[in-house]
Amino acid sequence: MSANSDQVVSHKYTASLAAEIELKWQSHWEDDKSFRALNPGDPGFSPEMPKFYCLDMFPYPSGEGLHVGHPEGYTGSDIISRFKLMKGCNVLHPMGFDAFGLPAEQYAVATNVHPAVTTAKATEVFRSQLKRFGFAYDWSREFSTTDPDYYRWTQWIWLKAYDSWFDQELQKARPISELVDGLDSGDIVIDEGPGWSEMNQQQRREYVDSRRLAYLGEQVVNWCPALGTVLANEEVIDGRSERGGHPVRRMSLRQWMFRIREYADRLLEDLSLIDWPESTRQMQTEWIGRSEGGELNFTLDSPVRDIESLEVFTTRPDTVFGATYMVVAPEHPLVEALLEVDGATDRFREYVMQARNRSDVDRMIESREKTGVDTGVFAINPATGQPIPVFVADYVLMGYGTGAIMAVPAHDARDHEFARTFGLDITRVVDGPGDVQEQAYTEPGVAMNSSNDDISLDGLGTDEACTRMLDWFERNGKGARRVNYRLRDWLFSRQRYWGEPFPIVFDEDGNHYPVSEEHLPVLLPEMDDFKPVESDTPMPPLGRATDWVATTAGEAGVSPDLLPPDTPVRRETNTMPNWAGSCWYYLRYIDPHNQERLVDPEAERYWMLSNRSGDGPSRTTAAGEDFDADQFHVGGVDLYVGGAEHAVLHLLYARFWHKILFDRGYVSTPEPVGRLFHQGMILAFAYQRDDKSLVPVDQVRQDEDESWVEIETGREVSQVVAKMSKSLRNVVNPDDVINEYGVDTLRLYLMYMGPLDATKPWNTRDIKGIHRFLQRVWRLAIDEESGAIVTIEQADEQVERMLHATIKKVDGDIPKLAFNTAIASMIELVNKATGPGMTSDQLSRFTRVLAPFAPHLAEEIWSRIGETGCISHAEFPSWDETMLASDQVEIPIQVKGKIKARILVASDADQETLERLALENEQIIAILDGNQPRKVIVVPGRMINIVP
RNA sequence: GCCGGUGUGGCGGAAUUGGCAGACGCGGUGGAUUCAAAAUCCACUUCCUGGCAACAGGAGUGCAGGUUCGAUUCCUGUCACCGGCACCA
Structure with a gap:
């Protein structure tokens, strides 16, 4: 009893201590606004700092909560963000929510719970789960695509497209007014049919409408009865809906379309200028299908x-x-x-x-x-x-x-x-x-x-x-x-409630009129029944909001120049598809609270324009007349991390919107994203019978001889890798892992599983290894029994050398997103230092290397050894090349490519010396048996190969 | 069918430009510590053959060839799995 075991555990790095440390620093960071990014003009902003815009694909907050796939990419981008901070960058690392969409609406149809309520609840859960990860997000920039303050600007961009036509000659979008001016002056001539001067007012209106980038088209559409909506071609796979796999019928409807085909060539050409995965660029190329x-x-x-x-x-x-x-x-x-x-x-x-x-x-x-x-x-x-x-x-x-x-x-x-x-x-x-x-x-x-x-x-x-x-x-x-082109114009209308309303109305003759900018947003009307209206032709749920639909031009906010205010009009009852909000969210993060514009031009230029002399992507562009490609990168966001499932749809649509905004002068780069990275999918083990049918994880046990057996039948099953699914009961909930090990362990495990872009299986058993590593780190600094600091006075020479090597390795691996190998080198260092120990100066450097990966633990040790300030703002340590060179090196001697002997030589031994030493080697002499070698290849510092 | 990617120990995975295959972790084995266990620390752990052993010999990066002094890496063919597209004229 006297050897109190409670005392032993009291300062051990366990889940509960990890949680204590993690929550403490998370609240510190929040109180100190540690990860607040400053815009030009903000107090304390330093213009000489290089910027780094690091973006995650924001999540759709489902009722299920976070899946382990989410934090995988988020942890990767968080490591880069924190690393860039330590390298002296001004880092923009935001997070928000893509909350319009089908699941909340389907839930509403079934239960009559308003989608806004469902969404708010799910968002709350997601936010708190994300915060538990300690990501270095600037939460002050958070928004949801469903915020009226956000979708106001989504509507505004749509109006810009509505107010644009594509000039084939200049290959760019221009304001409709310039089309009308050109037609009036005769600078623009209509190729076919009656000329502009021969047209009456209605004909002119129809002609102009037919040129808009956002236009109303009679179109054979994909009508999905089960979802009660039409779908874009891209959302139909093998004749079924992408979401839910419901059958899709073809029928003709008048729908809002985007003239994305006009941009086909530019979308294609600019693909070669951005640092994106080859596979994604190729998929987009094939999608465009020139x-x-x-x-x-x-x-x-x-x-x-x-x-x-x-x-x-x-x-x-x-x-x-x-x-x-x-x-x-x-x-x-x-x-x-x-x-x-x-x-x-x-x-x-x-x-x-x-x-x-x-x-x-x-x-x-x-x-x-x-x-x-x-x-x-x-x-x-x-x-x-x-x-x-x-x-x-x-x-x-x-x-x-x-x-x-x-x-x-x-x-x-x-x-x-x-x-x-x-x-x-x-x-x-x-x-x-x-x-x-x-x-x-x-x-x-x-x-x-x-x-x-x-x-x-x-x-x-x-x-x-x-x-x-x-x-x-x-x-x-x-x-x-x-x-x-294979690419077709983009169908942009959905017969749904939970989406952005179109800022447009129709008069009694069916002519459409835009809502003027200052009357945005057009708010979704309150409703209590979200079912699509039963009808021969698809009828959107908004059709039920009769008071909202039937209004006057003045009430709706149509400019009196276009229509007298008391003109009766009907609002558009379709809404925008889920993609709308995600097409431009990266721009709003730059200036999320701006009430005057979608983004302040100076802030936009600061965060989106990268000098080519910087360490960003090295691709450049053919010079466009509006863009100085010699000086700047084409892409704005420095790193965008997200799943490959968005390779075509989201990423093509976002590029398209960005190009419209670029043509119209609202953004300063021709491409939204300079460097794109897809994190791989996380799979899970499952078990397979001989007939290839799968067995849920909880119906299998492992025998003593390591083989897997189905409990019920006693038959042997084989371990395979499958997608996580409820039916296989192999879904991993991040909260459970955090409770058992702490979030630093989870973060590190996610990064240590394998290359970030690889598809790889979750293996609960392996987490222990990473947890042990963090415990070793802890013990390097802290005595588990007393909680006291245990740093040593005199640095161990070998540990010091290895520390330099580790700093170099991690410094090189992080920009490549090669986190698994970076972590491996830190483990090696810590294993080496376990025993000799580290000085507080060494710990100061090591914790800074660890900080991007396991920020809470690193911050705790950092503060305990007496360092001050947030570790993520401390300078990333540097290394000394001379500390990496060793005096002696072991060189293998091969005979015909097979290693026969090894010799220890001075690491700077030259070719002649090495050859002489090799030929003097006893084993080699024995093998050569007195014969002269035909050839000796010597690679100094590497190997020697003898051809007898 | 077409396009792309990936195949490395019992498992996850390492390996700059063609230069010591298997870093690191899991699992396993042995040892130290302990009354004992957990935890921790140390060592070993690709396979085969021989040996009590230190060790010796051989094979080995999906498969079959090729180039090279030397190939996980380059080339040709082929198989498997994963992803994408799919009557695109």
């Missing part, structure tokens, strides 16, 4: 109603001579016209109806066998002059190109398959191996069978043949060069 080719005109042998010809897009104009038939999509105008003309066969009608009604789900599930019907119409192949049949088939998509193709079965796999099914001619026009009657030859090659009275491609390579053919089409006015 292809060069020609739009060619095929005349019908007799017109159908007013349709005299078909336009097709092709990337292989060199194969026109091989076009033996044509195909139009079921939604093509020619099909429409044929249905209205007598003579369309029943089979034709039936096929078209079936194809149109068929949902995308069915199209996907059905086999890929080509189906189609002959329209009975013939077109003239412009190259051969021969009549060729026109088919309708659903393998041609209305949404890509012109919705019609010339079919070249000899050189296109799909056309080949169709031609075989329907017994159509297959004519070879490109020379190459194989029999095109059996299989399409799709590679480039030398043209053949490709000549008429006017032109011959025979003997030309594909590239040259394409060029000649396009020249020929252009000369004859039968076609033109064209670039086509």
